[in-house]
């Protein structure tokens with residue numbers, strides 16, 4: 001008999017067929033309490049789950065006594081209680097690498113859009129305000145040759161550094177837990193502590209995961225250390241930045257602008273003050289959202305679930321210690 005798995009995200013037809021050739025698949029709309037109750041038998045027998053964004057913690061695990069593997073269609077896994085998975089010996093698989101270049105493109109989009117005020121001035125054109133030669137109130141600031149600071153020099157940070165160094169001649173500063181020789185050799189990136197990065201960067205770009213250590217890493221104190229001409233870009237996770245402090249810094253002119261793909265609460269509430277600030281570009285968490293990359297992520301997640309439930313894991317495992 002095929003192992004039973006629960007799918008809580010829509011998949012393209014060919015990938016669904018691939019999943020169904022290995023497993024007995026039950027598709028649910030979400031992992032809500034309502035669905036857990038409605039499909040209690042299915043959850044009780046599930047050996048694997050595949051989907052994204054939903055919280056998988058102790059409560060969920062109490063409904064899935066036979067679970068052996070979880071496959072998330074994302075690289076970030078802060079929505080999983082990894083300690084609880086480890087305690088049960090459940091393998092957690094994710095989708096690094098396939099999305100790296102696309103997310104770096106999104107970060108560069110935010111750098112350019114905020115510096116050149118692309119969204120704001122395009123709105124003014126649509127509103128019929130372009131009536132003659134434009135004046136300084138339409139101008140932005142240069143990106144090329146400015147200093148780009150990267151918080152988190154992992155896969156995405158490295159791909160961003162590549163774009164900034166080769167494409168825009170930008171000096172690169174970075175901070176991570178360790179030095180990254182590849183970034184220093186290929187992009188002439190300079191490792192520095194957080195305070196130095198904040199003080200010297202024209203763009204502070206966050207490509208960090210959300211962990212206990214990175215929660216509110218950027219708050220009022222850190223924002224005050226940035227140049228008043230600097231721009232903050234966050235495509236890591238919303239709670240890495242204290243959003244209230246960010247709003248205050250933007251309102252007070254402590255920093256010049258912000259480009260955000262992630263927020264403390266998603267979807268961003270329609271009454272968020274961020275939405276009424278002209279110097280904010282807010283994207284709806286589209287870091288990896290291209291047709292090609294989302295397909296590749298889904299394919300990777302399907303392969304990850306097949307590999308993990310057949311005891312054939314070679315890559316993309318968050319907690320390899322449970323495999324031993």
Ligand SMILES: NC(=O)C1=CN([C@@H]2O[C@H](COP(=O)(O)OP(=O)(O)OC[C@H]3O[C@@H](n4cnc5c(N)ncnc54)[C@H](OP(=O)(O)O)[C@@H]3O)[C@@H](O)[C@H]2O)C=CC1
Pocket residue numbers: 075076077096097099103151152153154155156157175176177178179207208209210211213214235236237261262285286287288
């Ligand atoms: N907006 C979006 O749609 C997307 C957002 N993301 C987010 O981006 C994150 C990064 O992805 P990816 O680059 O693949 O991950 P990596 O694991 O390759 O890189 C993470 C980097 O963060 C650094 N880091 C972690 N903790 C700390 C800390 N406490 N202090 C300083 N540096 C730290 C790591 O340091 P070290 O190298 O020293 O270990 C590493 O350089 C994801 O976890 C996810 O949250 C990812 C994809 C899409």
Ligand SMILES: O=CC(=O)O
Pocket residue numbers: 073074075076077099287288
């Ligand atoms: O935020 C997206 C991810 O893949 O992580």
